[in-house]
Amino acid sequence: MSKVVVIDHPLIQHKLSLIRDENTGTKDFRQLLDEIAMLMAYEVTRDFPLKDVKVTTPIETADCKMVANKQVAIVPILRAGLGMVDGFTRIIPNAKIGHIGLYRDPETLEPVEYYCKLPVDVQERDLLVVDPMLATGGSASAAITFLKKRGCNKTIKLVNLVGCPEGIERIQKDHPDVDIYVAAVDRCLNDHGYIVPGLGDAGDRIFGTK
Ligand code: PRP
Numbered sequence: 112m113s114k115v116v117v118i119d120h121p122l123i124q125h126k127l128s129l130i131r132d133e134n135t136g137t138k139d140f141r142q143l144l145d146e147i148a149m150l151m152a153y154e155v156t157r158d159f160p161l162k163d164v165k166v167t168t169p170i171e172t173a174d175c176k177m178v179a180n181k182q183v184a185i186v187p188i189l190r191a192g193l194g195m196v197d198g199f200t201r202i203i204p205n206a207k208i209g210h211i212g213l214y215r216d217p218e219t220l221e222p223v224e225y226y227c228k229l230p231v232d233v234q235e236r237d238l239l240v241v242d243p244m245l246a247t248g249g250s251a252s253a254a255i256t257f258l259k260k261r262g263c264n265k266t267i268k269l270v271n272l273v274g275c276p277e278g279i280e281r282i283q284k285d286h287p288d289v290d291i292y293v294a295a296v297d298r299c300l301n302d303h304g305y306i307v308p309g310l311g312d313a314g315d316r317i318f319g320t321k
């Protein structure tokens with residue numbers, strides 16, 4: 112069974128409260144999401160392996176550590192996942208970026224795929240799939256299935272800003288090998304598949320489309 116890590120650092124909780132507020136406009140929403148993503152990236156990378164290196168300081172040669180040659184790709188689920196990419200690449204600047212385009216059919220709530228472009232060596236990379244919202248879990252589950260079908264069999268982590276019990280259960284059932292990182296687990300879904308209390312439609316709030 113995959114683990115669920117709730118990253119509830121005080122700064123993240125503070126920024127998450129601001130981002131939930133219906134009065135937070137597009138510019139601030141985007142900036143807050145970017146900042147939270149960067150803080151989450153810090154925690155998501157906590158288990159990155161280190162290698163020993165020697166560093167010559169102005170005083171002497173010191174035994175130090177550096178991140179071992181970790182091959183990472185960040186995979187935002189379009190559209191809303193794009194809002195988390197810059198925060199992640201600030202912490203992992205050498206990461207490649209793949210894009211998966213999915214939207215949730217408003218009637219069936221089933222994910223519909225419309226775009227995919229991945230790094231050529233995606234099979235050799237650990238993947239961080241990012242999307243602010245984990246609602247029914249349909250989109251994230253479909254994205255991960257798609258990546259596995261493309262031969263990705265290294266570590267896949269799913270990183271969401273807000274999750275809920277339904278979405279977490281879905282991922283744990285479909286992908287027990289994928290750990291889930293969230294800033295909050297909200298109460299439930301409403302009849303339209305929105306997370307309650309949530310923050311509304313993340314894509315619309317990032318891009319100002321409603
Ligand atoms: C939102 C969100 C997730 C999905 C979550 O995207 O960004 O991708 O819904 O819902 P689920 O867990 O029930 O699948 P949406 O379909 O609204 O598309 P958008 O990012 O283009 O706005």
Ligand code: URA
Pocket residue numbers: 191244246304305306307309310311312313314
């Ligand atoms: N997608 C969103 O953007 N918000 C939700 O609450 C659920 C799905």
